[in-house]
Amino acid sequence: MTSMRAMVQDQYGAPDEVLHLREVEVPTPAPGEVLVRVRAASVNPDVWHAVSGYPRLMRLMGAGLRRQKQPIPGLDMAGEVEKVGSAVVDFRPGDAVFGETHDRIQWTNGGAYAEYVCVPQHVLALKPENITFEQAGSVPTSGIIALVNLRKHIWSRPGQRIVINGAAGGVGSIAIQMAKAKGAYVVGVDHATKLDYLRTLGADEVMDYTREDVTRLDERFDLIIDVASSLSISDCRRILEPDGIYVMIGHDHYGAKGRRTLGGIPYFLGFMVRARFDRNLDKSWFETMEKRDALEILRDMIEAGQLTPIVGRTFPLAEVPSAIQCLQAGQACGRIVIVP
Structure with missing residues (x-):
């Protein structure tokens, strides 16, 4: 396994103009990261900001001046741990997990619109057992x-x-x-x-x-x-x-x-x-919360039947631009989810 499909952003702009499905190398996890096989990734307003580059001030806040430093959009996801870095102690291959892909500003690409993504272990939690990957991927943000x-x-x-x-x-x-x-x-x-x-x-x-x-x-x-x-x-x-x-x-x-x-x-x-x-x-x-702590509270509520994540629509990886346009139209109830 050396390559994967991913939605790649070359520059800021309208999603249907700057996003392209490509074959890219599978990333290698750093010592404190896990490599996750993405089963679902959600679409939210932060994705639109990251792709469009608006407001322009976000580019000075770490996203990248002319293009996103991380070329693959997507922040929320759920999937299965494929490989763990040398310093990872919380997860092992085969674990089903959910979470965001980084803990930086929300308007920064996170690499989730791909078949695999590397994620720091401290922003992940074990997926609730009583919901699907699509539902879990809709929850984090x-x-x-x-x-x-x-x-x-x-x-x-x-x-x-x-x-x-x-x-x-x-x-x-x-x-x-x-x-x-x-x-x-x-x-x-x-x-x-x-x-x-x-x-x-x-x-x-x-x-x-x-x-x-x-x-x-x-x-x-x-x-x-x-x-x-x-x-x-x-x-x-x-x-x-x-x-x-x-x-x-x-x-x-x-x-x-x-x-x-x-x-x-x-x-x-x-x-x-x-x-x-x-x-x-x-x-x-x-006030803030550690993402792991928040995810564990959410998992407990889901497993207790107090919270049921709602997936409004799903789109395949190749249709990310259409999914973002659907989000902008405001017609879907619940979350829109990408299924690689």
Whole structure:
């Protein structure tokens, strides 16, 4: 085994113009890495950023000025350990694993859109036994985002009233299930075509954002999770309890707002500064979790039946550009997954 198929990116640009399926060498794991046979890899907004090169500031943050330093996109994956580096103690060949492929900024290619990828052992965990590789590959980034943003607020305070805006995507689908597992009352907000899906996830109420404004409800909530990043904190205060919290996940909408150089980074930085002084703004922006720890919590929830990863669509490796376009269109519920 010396070569493999991989989706390769030569430069920044539109996915259908800069991504090409090629035969490349199988990577060799470093001492602390494992070589994983990729069985599934998910598609998320960070992949679009890494491929398109927007916002341009990301290129100065380690991704690469003219092209990605790692030419193979993809960050989340699940698969089987093929080979281990000399310093690896946590895994052995044959283990089924899932996780992200690196612990750098999310807008950096991770090599997952290939038949094999080398991954540091500390960002992997054993795959839950009760789900498929496709489901496991859909979890890492979405699950970690949901967990980091929810655990502080609902783990110690079960039974809260929560709004999740943009609830049908990868992060929202997991957030609904996490909240319900902690006894929350959940209002899920998304497009009319996705409301039945939200009900299947356990949402107590659903709203079509094209026809209703959730911030005009005559109700009060303990927590608002704004996955779509389309609500304003001033509007949200109308429906927040005095000590309620607004959490913005941070979605840049694939450059639709035209901020191609800095993107939403200035706004997010300003939000983080305001959060230090505003009791209604989430302060978990300043908190992190070790990826292994987060993955093990997610695995426990999955194995306990509290969380079921939802795969909206699958695409073969050769159709990665189409999968990214499907993501941008916003039509799929749950996660889109690549199956090499």
